[in-house]
Amino acid sequence: MRSVAVALIASAVAIAVAIAVVLSQAPPVVAGNDAVTNSTHINLLAGGVSSCQQVGTVPRGTSALRISVGAGAGPRVRVRVLSNGRAVTHGELAAGWGLAAAAVVPVTPLSRDVPDALVCTTLGPGQPPIRVAGSPRLGAAEGTSFDDLELRIEYLRPGSRSWWSLASSIVTRMGLGRAESGTWIPLLALLLMIAAGALAARSALEDLR
Amino acid sequence: MTAAASAAQARQAPEQEPQAPPRRSGWQALRRRVPRTAWICALVAFLNAACWSIVTPPFEAPDEPSHFAYTQLLVQNRRLPTSITENFSPAEDVVMEDLHILQSRGRVGRYTFSSASQQRQLEHDLERPLPRSGTGAAGGAATGPPLYYLLETIPYALASPGTLLDQLELMRLLSALMGAATALLVVLFVRETLPAARWAWTVGGLGVALAAPLAYMSGAVNPDAMLAAVAAALFYCMARGFRRGLTPRLAAAIGVLSAAGFLTKLNFIGLAPGVMLGLIVLSARIARTGRRSAAALILAGSLALAASPPLVYLLVNALSNHPKLGIVSTTLTLAGRGHPLLGAIGYIWQYYLPRLPGMTDHFPGLSMPLQVWFDKSIGFYGWLDVSFPVWVDDAALLPVALIAILCARSLLAGASALRRRGAELLVYGAMAVGLMSLIGATAYFNTEGQQLGFAEPRYLLPLLPLLGAALALAARGAGRRWGPVAGALIVALLFAHDLFSQLLVVSRFYG
Numbered sequence: 174m175r176s177v178a179v180a181l182i183a184s185a186v187a188i189a190v191a192i193a194v195v196l197s198q199a200p201p202v203v204a205g206n207d208a209v210t211n212s213t214h215i216n217l218l219a220g221g222v223s224s225c226q227q228v229g230t231v232p233r234g235t236s237a238l239r240i241s242v243g244a245g246a247g248p249r250v251r252v253r254v255l256s257n258g259r260a261v262t263h264g265e266l267a268a269g270w271g272l273a274a275a276a277v278v279p280v281t282p283l284s285r286d287v288p289d290a291l292v293c294t295t296l297g298p299g300q301p302p303i304r305v306a307g308s309p310r311l312g313a314a315e316g317t318s319f320d321d322l323e324l325r326i327e328y329l330r331p332g333s334r335s336w337w338s339l340a341s342s343i344v345t346r347m348g349l350g351r352a353e354s355g356t357w358i359p360l361l362a363l364l365l366m367i368a369a370g371a372l373a374a375r376s377a378l379e380d381l382r
Numbered sequence: 383m384t385a386a387a388s389a390a391q392a393r394q395a396p397e398q399e400p401q402a403p404p405r406r407s408g409w410q411a412l413r414r415r416v417p418r419t420a421w422i423c424a425l426v427a428f429l430n431a432a433c434w435s436i437v438t439p440p441f442e443a444p445d446e447p448s449h450f451a452y453t454q455l456l457v458q459n460r461r462l463p464t465s466i467t468e469n470f471s472p473a474e475d476v477v478m479e480d481l482h483i484l485q486s487r488g489r490v491g492r493y494t495f496s497s498a499s500q501q502r503q504l505e506h507d508l509e510r511p512l513p514r515s516g517t518g519a520a521g522g523a524a525t526g527p528p529l530y531y532l533l534e535t536i537p538y539a540l541a542s543p544g545t546l547l548d549q550l551e552l553m554r555l556l557s558a559l560m561g562a563a564t565a566l567l568v569v570l571f572v573r574e575t576l577p578a579a580r581w582a583w584t585v586g587g588l589g590v591a592l593a594a595p596l597a598y599m600s601g602a603v604n605p606d607a608m609l610a611a612v613a614a615a616l617f618y619c620m621a622r623g624f625r626r627g628l629t630p631r632l633a634a635a636i637g638v639l640s641a642a643g644f645l646t647k648l649n650f651i652g653l654a655p656g657v658m659l660g661l662i663v664l665s666a667r668i669a670r671t672g673r674r675s676a677a678a679l680i681l682a683g684s685l686a687l688a689a690s691p692p693l694v695y696l697l698v699n700a701l702s703n704h705p706k707l708g709i710v711s712t713t714l715t716l717a718g719r720g721h722p723l724l725g726a727i728g729y730i731w732q733y734y735l736p737r738l739p740g741m742t743d744h745f746p747g748l749s750m751p752l753q754v755w756f757d758k759s760i761g762f763y764g765w766l767d768v769s770f771p772v773w774v775d776d777a778a779l780l781p782v783a784l785i786a787i788l789c790a791r792s793l794l795a796g797a798s799a800l801r802r803r804g805a806e807l808l809v810y811g812a813m814a815v816g817l818m819s820l821i822g823a824t825a826y827f828n829t830e831g832q833q834l835g836f837a838e839p840r841y842l843l844p845l846l847p848l849l850g851a852a853l854a855l856a857a858r859g860a861g862r863r864w865g866p867v868a869g870a871l872i873v874a875l876l877f878a879h880d881l882f883s884q885l886l887v888v889s890r891f892y893g
Contacts, residue, residue, distance in 0.1 A: 176866070180867045181870050191878070192882075248747055267753065268753050270769065270772075271766060271769045299748065300745060300834050336893070339893065346496050350440060350501070354505075365436070366430070368429050369429035369591075373588050373873060381584060381585070381867075381870050382581060
């Protein structure tokens with residue numbers, strides 16, 4: 174009984190610390206993009222393709238690139254950012270990512286702005302359909318292939334505000350989009366989870382002996 | 383007697399069979415027969431799913447607009463859907479437009495509903511007397527059987543004086559009740575399969591009650607919530623049959639539950655062969671006691687009950703000149719056309735397991751067990767566009783491996799008991815393999831290039847009773863002294879995963 178109580182208390186403390194650590198971090202923000210619009214969508218029947226495109230300036234602090242590629246279980250995505258023919262940063266997203274319409278590829282954070290950058294994107298082998306969005310280099314045409322397309326790329330970097338400091342706006346947003354609006358909605362969710370956790374802990378304390 | 387005193391008394395006599403009770407009302411009898419732990423697990427599961435129903439924005443769960451439209455058609459048009467297009471009722475279409483559902487679907491980082499003016503527009507449109515009757519379209523849900531949607535007509539009708547979003551929330555709460563039923567039935571299943579370790583039932587039950595994938599689906603309008611409950615009930619009935627023998631009443635319950643399964647979601651077809659095998663094995667046990675005609679009667683009655691919905695479905699389709707098995711006919715037709723059986727087996731194998739030497743590589747560059755099934759089980763929420771960073775999936779391998787090792791240790795320690803219960807395990811295995819094969823075959827024969835779209839952990843929710851038993855076994859695997867501590871840590875781990883999953887969804891939609 175005592176050891177179960179100690180395990181539960183230690184777990185509760187660990188969860189609280191983990192939540193505090195996560196919420197003290199800043200969510201990524203979009204620092205810029207390559208100004209490409211998603212005017213054309215193509216479905217690739219296989220991966221194993223690559224393409225490079227000029228993207229203008231990639232801002233300092235960029236720690237991930239969000240690329241307009243989606244799939245049921247995405248292929249491995251590798252990106253390299255080059256300046257004057259030299260790679261200034263690179264990154265990889267392992268295969269299997271979800272149904273999102275964009276792949277977020279973490280890269281080594283950039284310590285400076287990179288003007289006139291070239292971004293090369295390589296998709297590993299994958300399952301169809303791999304959906305790619307972007308703008309055709311030579312105008313819309315039948316049979317547009319991966320390297321005919323300029324991809325929409327957004328540059329993400331850590332924001333300046335932590336999740337804690339965003340809490341009030343998050344609570345407000347959680348109260349919207351429903352029949353009745355109000356901050357009581359997220360508070361109700363919080364109460365429900367506290368009740369579920371307390372009940373589970375009590376049951377574990379009583380039964381696990 | 384206080385509840386705590388009752389619990390203490392129950393703990394002291396864990397192995398006693400229920401004694402003949404005095405005549406009581408059905409509810410009182412149910413309360414008495416179901417252990418308190420099971421009720422608590424059900425309540426935890428309900429609270430958890432209710433929380434998810436708030437955290438997940440309206441219509442941002444898989445196919446929720448279609449499932450809502452199906453129910454709406456049943457109530458407003460008094461007919462089944464006739465089209466798989468997404469041309470819903472004007473009332474639903476307007477609300478979806480106000481909520482920017484199509485713009486945000488699949489687009490991580492974009493949830494455009496965030497201002498008071500948008501809320502005012504939404505409230506204005508919710509008050510408009512827009513038609514709630516549809517054209518007959520219910521999207522992808524249209525091909526599904528109607529039982530879940532028929533039940534959902536109750537909350538839909540109860541909330542009809544309110545707005546469409548009130549109806550949606552009440553419908554979600556019915557799903558949450560189904561999640562609660564699943565957790566309760568899992569405790570009963572674990573009680574039957576591991577009767578000697580009462581304390582471990584709690585680990586299995588709470589583990590399932592706090593499992594994020596169950597709560598996420600039970601917090602949405604989706605027939606997967608009901609299929610999980612029906613499957614959990616069937617697993618429990620099977621376990622009860624193997625432990626206490628098949629009675630006519632239990633056989634009838636299995637038949638009725640199977641019929642309910644067929645009427646809930648077509649995925650039940652995958653569980654059916656295992657259920658049939660279980661009935662045959664249990665009837666054979668009765669026959670071995672010399673009651674052959676009784677065994678035959680019980681088996682025939684149960685199978686007739688179970689098969690009645692598909693038979694009626696066949697008859698209706700045959701009379702109305704439609705493909706006799708509906709959309710299943712398409713799969714069967716394709717299966718007969720140029721798809722070699724060995725190819726299908728190799729594909730289905732690789733859909734879940736590593737490729738064996740000599741097999742064609744159907745998923746180049748992708749580890750299906752790890753990068754698809756495992757990673758998506760760790761987190762795959764919203765409209766299947768919300769998942770944890772890869773490092774979280776990798777880190778999760780460690781605790782899952784530890785649980786698997788403890789479970790294996792427990793199984794090894796009970797190897798002789800396992801051998802004695804080989805037939806029972808075979809039945810559970812057949813139910814699991816049947817369901818997984820159905821999902822794999824559906825992907826294999828899919829002609830629209832959406833094969834990996836079927837690799838969704840929610841389709842495996844009917845196997846949650848096996849997860850509950852595995853968690854209970856893992857706790858037992860730590861030994862009598864450390865088992866309860868291991869059990870407490872497993873429950874805490876699942877609670878933490880649930881919390882962080884909800885925070886992930888909050889960050890996706892409201893951050």
